[in-house]
Amino acid sequence: MRKEIDEMNFAERIKNERKKQGWSQDELAEKLYVSRQSISKWENGQNYPSIEIIITISDLFGLTIDELLRSDEHLKQKVIKDSRQLAHPKLKLLFDFIFLAGVTLLAIKLGLLLVNKLTGFEITFGGGFFWNFVPLILMIGAGIGSDDLKDKYKAE
Amino acid sequence: MRKEIDEMNFAERIKNERKKQGWSQDELAEKLYVSRQSISKWENGQNYPSIEIIITISDLFGLTIDELLRSDEHLKQKVIKDSRQLAHPKLKLLFDFIFLAGVTLLAIKLGLLLVNKLTGFEITFGGGFFWNFVPLILMIGAGIGSDDLKDKYKAE
DNA sequence: TATACCAGCAACCTTGGGTTGCGAAGTTAT
DNA sequence: ATAACTTCGCAACCCAAGGTTGCTGGTATA
Numbered sequence: 364m365r366k367e368i369d370e371m372n373f374a375e376r377i378k379n380e381r382k383k384q385g386w387s388q389d390e391l392a393e394k395l396y397v398s399r400q401s402i403s404k405w406e407n408g409q410n411y412p413s414i415e416i417i418i419t420i421s422d423l424f425g426l427t428i429d430e431l432l433r434s435d436e437h438l439k440q441k442v443i444k445d446s447r448q449l450a451h452p453k454l455k456l457l458f459d460f461i462f463l464a465g466v467t468l469l470a471i472k473l474g475l476l477l478v479n480k481l482t483g484f485e486i487t488f489g490g491g492f493f494w495n496f497v498p499l500i501l502m503i504g505a506g507i508g509s510d511d512l513k514d515k516y517k518a519e
Numbered sequence: 520m521r522k523e524i525d526e527m528n529f530a531e532r533i534k535n536e537r538k539k540q541g542w543s544q545d546e547l548a549e550k551l552y553v554s555r556q557s558i559s560k561w562e563n564g565q566n567y568p569s570i571e572i573i574i575t576i577s578d579l580f581g582l583t584i585d586e587l588l589r590s591d592e593h594l595k596q597k598v599i600k601d602s603r604q605l606a607h608p609k610l611k612l613l614f615d616f617i618f619l620a621g622v623t624l625l626a627i628k629l630g631l632l633l634v635n636k637l638t639g640f641e642i643t644f645g646g647g648f649f650w651n652f653v654p655l656i657l658m659i660g661a662g663i664g665s666d667d668l669k670d671k672y673k674a675e
Numbered sequence: 676t677a678t679a680c681c682a683g684c685a686a687c688c689t690t691g692g693g694t695t696g697c698g699a700a701g702t703t704a705t
Numbered sequence: 706a707t708a709a710c711t712t713c714g715c716a717a718c719c720c721a722a723g724g725t726t727g728c729t730g731g732t733a734t735a
């Protein structure tokens with residue numbers, strides 16, 4: 364029972380963590396005030412340390428006790444699902460389109476200015492006020508809205 | 520030692536959780552395949568259950584093992600510090616200034632356009648190409664750079 | 676009253692966690 | 706080559722901690 368569940372995980376994990384820190388069994392034993400052979404036993408799955416020592420170990424390695432004692436497979440099932448759903452997907456899509464419209468208008472305007480510059484043409488278009496303000500308003504307004512909605516997820 | 524650290528917490532917590540579920544000691548004992556007196560002992564702080572049973576208990580009550588074994592005070596100290604430090608603070612500051620310069624130029628230009636519109640003045644300034652492109656380039660370029668650096672933190 | 680339920684104390688037993696002893700294997704220095 | 710040192714696993718042993726059984730007291734209900 365014990366072996367099937369988590370002992371292999373605990374043994375491996377404590378061994379890996381010890382090596383990650385570059386400690387020998389002797390050094391870890393000193394830190395935990397136990398004999399070196401106790402460390403050896405834990406790492407070979409012969410027994411578990413006492414509760415108090417488990418808590419100390421989790422502090423020493425910066426792991427939760429669950430991470431120490433449970434199998435990776437078990438922990439995976441407990442991971443919170445990352446693919447959360449946006450609260451207002453359609454509204455965000457609208458803001459994205461408006462932003463694109465602003466970008467398009469701006470691109471048209473700047474493109475014409477560039478053509479005039481490079482070719483010596485003097486293509487003009489009326490509504491200078493429109494061409495200077497509306498693209499910016501669209502881009503800024505929609506950008507703010509879309510960014511705001513990006514961080515809102517459905518409650519679970 | 521043991522009593523000072525977490526035994527009171529474990530004993531209280533397991534008792535509270537059992538009652539929260541509306542179970543008697545007998546009922547919990549059946550679920551865990553132990554005697555009723557074992558439950559009594561745990562709840563009165565006389566001893567701890569074995570590791571296997573602790574894991575089963577944490578599943579049964581939907582708590583982490585850390586929550587079972589550690590004091591509330593201890594868990595608080597483990598909260599990850601949110602105020603992480605940026606990897607390149609000075610570079611990000613430079614990008615922020617460049618962005619501000621672009622915004623300033625754009626504001627000047629749009630401000631003049633607005634004044635012309637509202638007062639009927641015809642204040643003009645040369646370099647139409649400059650006034651149309653440079654603010655945008657500054658804003659977009661610096662905005663991208665600053666946003667990129669916003670997510671880079673120093674390794675711990 | 677009797678019965679059922681609940682939970683704590685105590686004696687007892689077993690087993691699991693920790694210690695000590697020993698030795699093998701690997702590495703380094705002379 | 707040998708000696709010294711480091712690292713770690715196996716085994717015997719011990720004891721305390723965890724679990725069981727027995728008993729009892731308190732409370733609620735019929």
